[in-house]
Amino acid sequence: MxxxxxxxxxxxxxxxxxxxxxxxxxxxxxxxxxxxxxxxxxxxxxxxxxxxxxxxxxxxxxxxxxxxxxxxxxxxxxxxxxxxxxxxxxxxxxxxxxxxxxxxxxxxxxxxxxxxxxxxxxxxxxxxxxxxxxxxxxxxxxxxxxxxxxxxxxxxxxxxxxxxxxxxxxxxxxxxxxxxxxxxxxxxxxxxxxxxxxxxxxxxxxxxxxxxxxxxxxxxxxxxxxxxxTLGVIPFVQDLWLDAEDSLGVSGDAPVGRPGSPFGDDWLRVAAIRLPRISNSTDVEALACEPGVAVHWVSDPSRIQDADLVVLPGSKSTVSDLAWLRRSGLADAVIAHAKRGGPVVGICGGYQMLGSVIVDEVESGNGTVAGLGLLDLEVEFAPTKVLARIRGEAYGVPVSGYEIHHGRVRHSGDRPLLHADNGASEGSVRGAVYGTHWHGLLESNRFRQLLLADVAEHAGRSGFVPAPGTDVANIRGAQLDLLADLVDQNFxxxxxxxxxxxxxxxxxxxxxxxxxx
The missing domain is CATH 3.40.50.300 (P-loop containing nucleotide triphosphate hydrolases)
Structure with missing residues (x-):
């Protein structure tokens, strides 16, 4: 009231x-x-x-x-x-x-x-x-x-x-x-x-x-x-972790959130690569909301070895971060993981890195650059940025997300990951390698659970069962209410x-x- x-x-x-x-x-x-x-x-x-x-x-x-x-x-x-x-x-x-x-x-x-x-x-x-x-x-x-x-x-x-x-x-x-x-x-x-x-x-x-x-x-x-x-002394609360202001607080080899116990018998271990110019790092937070999913930021190739899923997040400097990926040894580790049948998910800039070719005269000015070759994908950067909120369907369930990128897909020979409401196919799937330009896609609850079930099957984690009822929007709302409670009680x-x-x-x-x- x-x-x-x-x-x-x-x-x-x-x-x-x-x-x-x-x-x-x-x-x-x-x-x-x-x-x-x-x-x-x-x-x-x-x-x-x-x-x-x-x-x-x-x-x-x-x-x-x-x-x-x-x-x-x-x-x-x-x-x-x-x-x-x-x-x-x-x-x-x-x-x-x-x-x-x-x-x-x-x-x-x-x-x-x-x-x-x-x-x-x-x-x-x-x-x-x-x-x-x-x-x-x-x-x-x-x-x-x-x-x-x-x-x-x-x-x-x-x-x-x-x-x-x-x-x-x-x-x-x-x-x-x-x-x-x-x-x-x-x-x-x-x-x-x-x-x-x-x-x-x-x-x-x-x-x-x-x-x-x-x-x-x-x-x-x-x-x-x-x-x-002093008008307020706000207590430290570990449960507040969603939607960080920016990527400066995202350190390599750090956990994301506080994972709940698995619903099934197995944990699913996720290695999210901490790129130097990472953008929309919050995409992986939806995975960390799932019980039994342990998400860590990684910046060392050795941390890929034991991962069930590797995530390449977005980047503000795709070609530069791809070069860093190669210099650090992480590119070879990701490729080896994929060749073993290990699942990989690329989002926006990370999706572009998974392809065969990136043509960039806009962001880096480096022209044609070879990607990691895990998807049959060619991307060319355009001067104008794509900005859109979009809905669609994947795995037979409704999904939503938003796009912020200069890259345009000029060729894709893989199966699309989803279909937008405007009729366009989007994203790529090749074996256990998935990619999309859509940020926020993993917040579509049923899609995320179906994707994780796929990932668990490819990773050999038969005991992992996505927990029913995990709702990222509700978790975010509960965190906002917790913030308001802290203000009400301590301000x-x-x-x-x-x-x-x-x-x-x-x-x-x-x-x-x-x-x-």
Whole structure:
């Protein structure tokens, strides 16, 4: 039942969640706040002015945004929209990124090029935020990286640059699990200019374990030193792992999720290759939702030896990552696995790598490159990107997914994996090697279970039985509710409501300033 709250009367309220570092907890805190407010009947929307991530989704309006904003939209009960993430940078190398504006790729830029776009992008960001504030009771904005990157302040679109332009109160969240959180919180404020400091209204501590009474004196001292309260201490919860913000947190040889015990007698072991420019790494999370399926990221050929299934995920730099696959010895390991009859699944860029030929004058400029040769597939890159949400059928059951890629199939001599509703065949199957351009396909529950049954048969795991009733959408919804519960129980929601209602804070002291010593 909706809770009576002043936040439901009138529009235009907003605040910014900034972080001491990348992966401090900004995305999940925004998702939790959005879910908490939505459960109280507040019309709430997420917003991230500028994101840098290769994990993206296709929106209903045919664009692409960061996956974290799609999760936050789901927390609000909304479909993903380019309004929620108007500027997206997709790194293709250490020096260049694809610039996506309002869902559409407009250029490949380096840091210097990007500066030239800043005036145009400031206008885009301001227009989209103003539009959201006119349509919703509350907009919860997420910063990018840390506002303490003072060398980037002049061109900042997502942190204090946004807060100053839109007059937003700011909460700074820090990850105590990394250590040094009190110094991180104090230091983040201290290096800002007095004008930026004036917007910092308080702090949030994330991933806390232990006795809160031991932390409380430190928080009291932080308040005494800065004049700003800590509005929440969010506990560490291992069960929150779906829909990571980006691939930077995906490390080689790390487990994905927390697998439940097998429904049958056998486990199914999945090795997902951690490519250097991995994109949409969250595709493998659907496999990790299945009881009895143990998924690990791998970056060493030896980890392929004992795997039942090898997954080649998407890549923002297919040809470059294919070259890395060969240099690392993983290509030979994958080929040997397939020749033994071991199952392999390739998704988007990983699918392209499994073919015989890649022609790329667009992304890498390397021209014709030999693939791994496990599928009779030829792919040619085109300048325009395919962006589509699609439905279809595979294994006789309905499936859905989305496409984000430059590669076009110019030849496929293998059996198709699925058939789209538009009548087109998609994907490839040759023996136990499967490939598709569709992201999100593994979230189609019945298809995933039938595919895993196939994989288990090829891998000789006769005791593996897909568990009935595993529903990825329900698991994601339960995680969002868990986030909201954590916010409800560990966050000062009255203070949050007052902050949203009153707008930017007043009378807060300036502490030592790195920008204005």
């Amino acid at each position: 909706p809770v009576d709250t002043p936040l439901r009367s009138g529009a235009g309220k907003a605040l910014l969640i900034a972080g001491t570092t990348s992966d401090a907890g900004k995305s999940v805190l925004v998702a939790g706040l959005c879910r908490s407010l939505a459960r109280r009947g507040v019309r709430v929307a997420p917003f991230k002015a500028q994101n840098m991530s290769n994990n993206s989704v296709v929106t209903l309006d045919g664009g692409e945004i960061g996956r974290a904003q799609a999760l936050q939209a789901a927390a609000c009960g909304l479909e993903p929209s380019v309004r929620f993430n108007p500027v997206l940078l997709k790194p293709g190398s250490d020096r260049t990124s694809q610039l996506v504006v309002r869902g559409r790729a407009v250029s490949s830029v380096n840091a210097v090029d990007y500066i030239e776009y800043r005036a145009q992008l400031r206008t885009v960001v301001a227009e989209e935020l103003a539009s959201l504030r006119s349509d919703f009771d509350v907009v919860i904005c997420e910063g990018a990286g840390s506002p303490a990157e003072i060398n980037l302040r002049a061109t900042d679109l997502a942190n204090m640059g946004l807060a100053r332009a839109a007059n937003l109160p700011v909460l700074v969240v820090g990850d105590i699990d990394r250590g040094g959180v009190l110094a991180h919180l104090f230091g983040t404020v201290a290096v800002l200019s007095p004008e930026d400091q004036a917007l910092i209204a308080g702090f949030v501590v994330n991933k806390f374990r232990g006795d809160l009474s031991l932390l409380a004196p430190g928080l009291d001292q932080l308040t005494a030193m800065t004049g700003r309260p 000062d929601l009255d203070a949050l409501e007052s902050l949203l209602a009153s707008g930017t804070p007043t009378g807060l002291p300036t502490i030592c300033s790195g920008l204005n010593p």
